[in-house]
Amino acid sequence: MAEKNISRRGALRLMAAASVAGAAGGFPRSLFSAPTNGKKPNVLFILTDDHRYDHMGCAGHPFIQTPNLDRLATQGVYFNNSFVTSSLCSPSRASFLTGQYAHTHGVQNNLTPWNNDNVTFLERFKQAGYDTAFLGKWHMPGELPKLRGVDEFVTFTVRGGQGQYWDCPLIVNGEDAMPNKRYITEELTDRAINFIDRDSDNPFCLYLSLKAAHHDWKPPTDLKDLYSDEELPLAEEADTWVTMTNGAVFCGTTGTLQYHYRNYCRVVTSVDRQVGRLLKLLDDKGLADNTIVVYAGDNGYFWGEHRKIDKRWAYEESIRVPFMIRAPGVVPDPGRKANQMALNIDLAPTLFDLAGIEPHAGMEGQSLAPILKNGRTPGREAWLYEYFKDYPYNVPAIQAIRTQNNIYIEYDSSRKPEYYDLKADPKEKHNLYDQLDAADISRYQQMIAALAKEGRL
Amino acid sequence: MSNAQENGNGFKFAWIAFLWACGFMAACKIMYNIAWYEFAPGMHKPVTFVAGVLLFAVLALAPAIVYPIGRKRGASGPLLVLVSFLTLLIWDAWEVYRVTEFFTIGESLYYGLNSVFIAAVLAGISEMGAWEAYFRKKEKKEGGPGLMGPVLTALAGLALLYVVMFWNLGQSWFYIYQSGYRALF
Numbered sequence: 001m002a003e004k005n006i007s008r009r010g011a012l013r014l015m016a017a018a019s020v021a022g023a024a025g026g027f028p029r030s031l032f033s034a035p036t037n038g039k040k041p042n043v044l045f046i047l048t049d050d051h052r053y054d055h056m057g058c059a060g061h062p063f064i065q066t067p068n069l070d071r072l073a074t075q076g077v078y079f080n081n082s083f084v085t086s087s088l089c090s091p092s093r094a095s096f097l098t099g100q101y102a103h104t105h106g107v108q109n110n111l112t113p114w115n116n117d118n119v120t121f122l123e124r125f126k127q128a129g130y131d132t133a134f135l136g137k138w139h140m141p142g143e144l145p146k147l148r149g150v151d152e153f154v155t156f157t158v159r160g161g162q163g164q165y166w167d168c169p170l171i172v173n174g175e176d177a178m179p180n181k182r183y184i185t186e187e188l189t190d191r192a193i194n195f196i197d198r199d200s201d202n203p204f205c206l207y208l209s210l211k212a213a214h215h216d217w218k219p220p221t222d223l224k225d226l227y228s229d230e231e232l233p234l235a236e237e238a239d240t241w242v243t244m245t246n247g248a249v250f251c252g253t254t255g256t257l258q259y260h261y262r263n264y265c266r267v268v269t270s271v272d273r274q275v276g277r278l279l280k281l282l283d284d285k286g287l288a289d290n291t292i293v294v295y296a297g298d299n300g301y302f303w304g305e306h307r308k309i310d311k312r313w314a315y316e317e318s319i320r321v322p323f324m325i326r327a328p329g330v331v332p333d334p335g336r337k338a339n340q341m342a343l344n345i346d347l348a349p350t351l352f353d354l355a356g357i358e359p360h361a362g363m364e365g366q367s368l369a370p371i372l373k374n375g376r377t378p379g380r381e382a383w384l385y386e387y388f389k390d391y392p393y394n395v396p397a398i399q400a401i402r403t404q405n406n407i408y409i410e411y412d413s414s415r416k417p418e419y420y421d422l423k424a425d426p427k428e429k430h431n432l433y434d435q436l437d438a439a440d441i442s443r444y445q446q447m448i449a450a451l452a453k454e455g456r457l
Numbered sequence: 458m459s460n461a462q463e464n465g466n467g468f469k470f471a472w473i474a475f476l477w478a479c480g481f482m483a484a485c486k487i488m489y490n491i492a493w494y495e496f497a498p499g500m501h502k503p504v505t506f507v508a509g510v511l512l513f514a515v516l517a518l519a520p521a522i523v524y525p526i527g528r529k530r531g532a533s534g535p536l537l538v539l540v541s542f543l544t545l546l547i548w549d550a551w552e553v554y555r556v557t558e559f560f561t562i563g564e565s566l567y568y569g570l571n572s573v574f575i576a577a578v579l580a581g582i583s584e585m586g587a588w589e590a591y592f593r594k595k596e597k598k599e600g601g602p603g604l605m606g607p608v609l610t611a612l613a614g615l616a617l618l619y620v621v622m623f624w625n626l627g628q629s630w631f632y633i634y635q636s637g638y639r640a641l642f
Contacts, residue, residue, distance in 0.1 A: 389560075391560060
């Protein structure tokens, strides 16, 4: 294993130093508002798994060190009000790829297969003259597709497509292969580096889809003791056994909450380290000023909030994700935090907009490029959250409307609908559904119907 | 005391042990699920921790308690095995009922075969096999049944328990379970 062994204290010191350098302008901000000389921009999209919105240094987490993600936030636009339209791996991933809601692209849960008629943004980039690669977790039900417009397709099918942190067997362009590195995040990053470093005059569009930070949270050996002494900021309603009770056995969390949470934090830091390698490569090769870098998570994660583990439910911990875009030459004020609501379905239209590619029919997201260019651009007013039954997980089908300050939630079960004022009650403890009048309820139901039918209001 | 009287006496104690185990399980479940964090936030974490440990313990060990209590006093046979499993069966029935909120009746029944239930059954089989071997060795009846059967039962239970709960931390079994779901529904 090529992972360099450093002590926990050493690792923390290094990360803290990098963090300070980023905050103090050690990485030049001006570079990321510089013009790109009219060349087609490269695209590097990094997607992580179950990385929750508030588990980064730049999001205010009390101890997680993520200097490289913090650097991205400093050099681009940090959408700190970002969501997925379905908080589940397969549907959310398909939404990133297609720019569509789950009810449109058809991957409704982890059991419904990918439709090969779906058009991915990679396919469109290929048509526009890009070299393209999909590296990492595919994890959609059914046979592995022959992804149209993808030059290099590296993935895994072990453990139902979840992959494994150590010694993960790969499928490289349809052929079985063993990894060169033992740790999957490092292996995939190596392959991403090789792809960026390839011999080609074409721009690239790279989709790097990491297994981390999905369970079973196995950090690299040199990070296995990181954060061991930290006091965990768990919710007051969290308990040690929430990982194993009331149907949680299917969530892959056998063990205590505290044990898994520390490993989750370590795995997030291991992701950050690999992001750092990619950013350094872009710097070293002189590609940074012409490469759009996007970092996002496929859904959030409960760590005991609402007495839950896992995701799926329409509460903030589950539906909010990290989402940041570094777009050199586009953002006049790098380091901005954008409060406009951004969605996973916005990725594809945003990339098209930034690369000058015409969006195709049927896309339901909207470009965030206007917000990148001008922080005063208004965002969307509302969007649809949808969750389809995913046996055997103990969560009913859900439809919800999220606005800037409220969420209205309906269940396909006997469960009472919910309504929260997120400004007054950000932890969603007080269900105000009974205070809604009939007209309000009707309005939300009409919004659900409209978004479920048209994808837009 | 005749064999029949011994058997009846043994079952009486087995039923009493079952009722204690069942009542204890219910108390733990209520304690765990009650909203302590709303009424007494300071108490929530320790109460749920202890209740959770006890709940897991009673589910894993109910057969190991009921079976020897009945067996020691003369009860034996399939009915004693059933009584030993009753606590677990009641818990599973409650789980099946609970998930009818999310699933169809058929799906809910299949949910009852989830890995926790299967693992607890396998643990129970192992425990009862071990106890039966112990009692047979202690009784040393001339021409009576040998130790091989219960010992093999205990070992087979442990091996299958490993497959269900500990092979890839239960993930491999989960995908088998999921394949069954796809085939059935």
